[in-house]
Amino acid sequence: MRSCDSVFPWSRRQWLAVAASGLTGVARAAAPSSKVALARCRAYGKAVTPALRRMFDQLGGIGRLVSGKTVAIKINMANPLLARTGHTPAWFTRWSHPDVIGAAVQLFGEAGATRIRILESSTEDDNPLEENFLIGGWDPAPLLTAAPHVEMENTGSLGYGKKYHRITVPEKPYIYPGFDVNHSYVECDVLVSISKLKEHLKAGLSLSLENMVGIIPPAIYGDAAPYDDPSPRSYGARTMLHTGHRQPSATAPAEVDQATPREFGYRVPRVIADIVRARPVNLAIIDGIETQTTAEVAALEPGDKRQIRLVKPGILVVGWNPVCTDAVAAAAIGFDPMADRGKAPFENCDSMLKVAEEAGIGTRDLSKIEMVGAALREVGFPFRG
Amino acid sequence: MPELIPFRWPAEWKDASRLELIKGTPINCLVGDVRPPFPLGDLQFFPNDGLPADIAVREGAWPRVLLAATKKDAAEAGATGAPWVDSNAGLIRIAQLMEPGKPVWLSTRPPAGKEVVPLEEFARAVAEACTYGARWMIAPDGPFRGELEKRGETGLREWKRVVSALNLFDRHPEWRSWAPVAALAVVSDFAGDNKLMAEEFLILAPRRHLAYRAIRKADAAKASLSGVKAILYLDGAPPEGEIREKFLEFARAGGLLISPRGVVAEEPKETFLNYRIHRLGKGRVAVPKEAWYDPFLLVAEVQLLLSNRENVVQVWNGGSMNSHLLASPKNDRAVVHLIPYSSGRTQAVTLGFSKPYRSARICTLDGEKVVRPVRGQIGTEVPVGEFSTYAAVELEA
Numbered sequence A: 001m002r003s004c005d006s007v008f009p010w011s012r013r014q015w016l017a018v019a020a021s022g023l024t025g026v027a028r029a030a031a032p033s034s035k036v037a038l039a040r041c042r043a044y045g046k047a048v049t050p051a052l053r054r055m056f057d058q059l060g061g062i063g064r065l066v067s068g069k070t071v072a073i074k075i076n077m078a079n080p081l082l083a084r085t086g087h088t089p090a091w092f093t094r095w096s097h098p099d100v101i102g103a104a105v106q107l108f109g110e111a112g113a114t115r116i117r118i119l120e121s122s123t124e125d126d127n128p129l130e131e132n133f134l135i136g137g138w139d140p141a142p143l144l145t146a147a148p149h150v151e152m153e154n155t156g157s158l159g160y161g162k163k164y165h166r167i168t169v170p171e172k173p174y175i176y177p178g179f180d181v182n183h184s185y186v187e188c189d190v191l192v193s194i195s196k197l198k199e200h201l202k203a204g205l206s207l208s209l210e211n212m213v214g215i216i217p218p219a220i221y222g223d224a225a226p227y228d229d230p231s232p233r234s235y236g237a238r239t240m241l242h243t244g245h246r247q248p249s250a251t252a253p254a255e256v257d258q259a260t261p262r263e264f265g266y267r268v269p270r271v272i273a274d275i276v277r278a279r280p281v282n283l284a285i286i287d288g289i290e291t292q293t294t295a296e297v298a299a300l301e302p303g304d305k306r307q308i309r310l311v312k313p314g315i316l317v318v319g320w321n322p323v324c325t326d327a328v329a330a331a332a333i334g335f336d337p338m339a340d341r342g343k344a345p346f347e348n349c350d351s352m353l354k355v356a357e358e359a360g361i362g363t364r365d366l367s368k369i370e371m372v373g374a375a376l377r378e379v380g381f382p383f384r385g
Numbered sequence B: 001m002p003e004l005i006p007f008r009w010p011a012e013w014k015d016a017s018r019l020e021l022i023k024g025t026p027i028n029c030l031v032g033d034v035r036p037p038f039p040l041g042d043l044q045f046f047p048n049d050g051l052p053a054d055i056a057v058r059e060g061a062w063p064r065v066l067l068a069a070t071k072k073d074a075a076e077a078g079a080t081g082a083p084w085v086d087s088n089a090g091l092i093r094i095a096q097l098m099e100p101g102k103p104v105w106l107s108t109r110p111p112a113g114k115e116v117v118p119l120e121e122f123a124r125a126v127a128e129a130c131t132y133g134a135r136w137m138i139a140p141d142g143p144f145r146g147e148l149e150k151r152g153e154t155g156l157r158e159w160k161r162v163v164s165a166l167n168l169f170d171r172h173p174e175w176r177s178w179a180p181v182a183a184l185a186v187v188s189d190f191a192g193d194n195k196l197m198a199e200e201f202l203i204l205a206p207r208r209h210l211a212y213r214a215i216r217k218a219d220a221a222k223a224s225l226s227g228v229k230a231i232l233y234l235d236g237a238p239p240e241g242e243i244r245e246k247f248l249e250f251a252r253a254g255g256l257l258i259s260p261r262g263v264v265a266e267e268p269k270e271t272f273l274n275y276r277i278h279r280l281g282k283g284r285v286a287v288p289k290e291a292w293y294d295p296f297l298l299v300a301e302v303q304l305l306l307s308n309r310e311n312v313v314q315v316w317n318g319g320s321m322n323s324h325l326l327a328s329p330k331n332d333r334a335v336v337h338l339i340p341y342s343s344g345r346t347q348a349v350t351l352g353f354s355k356p357y358r359s360a361r362i363c364t365l366d367g368e369k370v371v372r373p374v375r376g377q378i379g380t381e382v383p384v385g386e387f388s389t390y391a392a393v394e395l396e397a
Helices: A012-020 A048-058 A098-110 A129-136 A210-215 A239-243 A264-278 A322-332 A352-358 B016-021 B089-098 B120-131 B142-149 B153-171 B173-177 B192-208 B241-252 B295-306
Strands: A036-040 A070-074 A115-120 A150-154 A165-168 A178-181 A190-196 A198-200 A204-206 A283-288 A315-319 A371-373 B006-008 B029-032 B044-047 B056-058 B104-106 B184-188 B213-216 B230-233 B256-258 B270-272 B275-280 B283-288 B314-316 B321-327 B333-340 B349-353 B359-364 B367-371 B380-385 B391-396
Touching: A036 A048, A036 A322, A048 A098, A048 A315, A048 A371, A070 A098, A070 A210, A098 A115, A098 A190, A098 A283, A115 A129, A129 A150, A178 A264, A190 A210, A204 A210, A204 A322, A204 A352, A210 A264, A239 A264, A264 A352, A283 A322, A315 A322, A322 A352, B056 B089, B089 B104, B089 B120, B089 B192, B089 B213, B120 B153, B120 B321, B120 B333, B142 B153, B153 B173, B184 B192, B192 B295, B192 B321, B230 B241, B230 B295, B241 B256, B241 B275, B241 B283, B256 B295, B349 B391, B359 B380, B367 B380, B380 B391
Parallel strands: A036 A371, A070 A115, A070 A190, A115 A150, A190 A283, B006 B029, B029 B044, B056 B104, B184 B213, B184 B230, B230 B256, B256 B283
Antiparallel strands: A036 A315, A165 A178, A198 A204, A283 A315, B270 B275, B275 B283, B314 B349, B321 B333, B333 B391, B349 B380, B359 B367, B359 B391
């Protein structure tokens, strides 16, 4: 296992556990590939809908995917809700911009979606999601009327559901065999991940794959989750996913092997692969019109030598497969999607792209991905260049 | 008669030269165990046990984020899981409500014993009391007194900030007559079985920047509800008689009445959170399914029933901070007081308002600056920036 060298302080016991799990980096069946569309879109507002429409067409159309279906859209509205990078509203830096969400909702409606549900959890409240838009400073009303039958739900706990639903990793889970999630991620036909084009301080990238961590309810997996039953309210960061310091509430599946490394850089890419295998993403949309570099958070810890820059790459990336889409997006901001642990942007962690590829979710190899629309060299915006 | 601005004179200070400290400041009266043995000039003196009868004195808390005693740099978890904040906002407003017209003085002493109190917290104690229209009986206790006695650089710098806070409010006497802006009216008799829940609500609401106007039940029938979008009737039993009719009329006209069960007879058509929602005319009556028991939960529920759309101030990057919005009678000028309860500088704070403002002046203990409000997706936003201890944001419509 090439990525495990002296940099990683794993115990022999942890080593043996990983080796025994059969997940030592050997690729299983060839990971699937699918088209990814790339487009220049320099500003939010009216330009977004035609750009997205053109990209959907370039992918072959979304009618087959959404017509007559209930479409769930997992947006990215990372906590804390009241944190801003400087004075800049979060939808320019860390969150999926509502104009991108609204354009997608409109186009799904036009393509015949019967019900469209905008979803996000919160680690600090169980407010109706509409309220969390308002807390961020955005009026959600136009989103709710962008198409017929649009709803919102905060999925951090039971939400409007009566019970949690189990999603299961179909084959050889890395960390968790399954997860208990809000009903919205099961009672839908199509799942769309709309994320921001941004880096993650520890996990390297925060794109459509990493966005899926947000489907895990803090009521069960948060710092304040009780050990027996889920909390009635959502509260607390999902630290256990990062550290493995405890198991979720007993009603949810525990880890398959608690002897695996308790290290963020090992766990998080694998937890993400488990989540995305248990609840596949059918369409990935990455908002890179405006964003920030370096981190998924609004401010760095004091003394951190890195710097967050507000940037306007002016790009959108859309694809059917989240790994392929994230690989193209990573390349668009100057990273090698084939990079392994130790190389940017995965200096401190295993590559979530590699792990997801090995899990059979999708390929990260650009030579195997059909890219349509704008050329990478035309729209590329290296974050660290 | 000018407003009294008190200072606790240490009994050990028997030298008239100590008066230099308060010379030229707005402080105009001394409080102590014994009268200092030298002429006081224009300064008044009150013994601790002989404060003026027309002043409402309350023993407040030392305003700060409460740090866990055993864990360095770890904040004590509050009811929300967020850091616990000791604030006097609710205490002062309850005192003003129950003893209307009386100046409110806080007799709070800084924490003693082994606890180290950062000297910057003294200016915060002054500013916090002034923000809510009260006065802190400035007590130069502990290491602060030692620093002042030896005229150390740190002590004098922090004393300058204490005086700076007093001067700032002294330059703006109009702020003290302006009224709190709020979409929520909280009505209770604030007595008996209702006292705990009602008072705790007023104490905890500022933690979520939920602005309110508190009204005593006895005054409710005649109280103006101008600008109010929701009434929280915080007694165990529903309102009766004249008040009930007034509140139901308020709801029929489009308002939200949050009241214990029994205020309306009809069956509810819908539920929201833990409330049954009755449609009444153009408005709503929200009745809790179960009796209220957790004041912080109640604050959160009321904010959602009312909606964050009605927040009179939105504070981004505020952390553990209180905001208090007051407006002039013509509503053409306003001020937002900002009190960060953590030490050190804040993050870059931004304020949001549903009302449009054309100019903003930021006043801190270090100086003033004018900033241009910008249009937000909802209303107006004012980039306040970073500051420590206290800031006032003056606004003009």
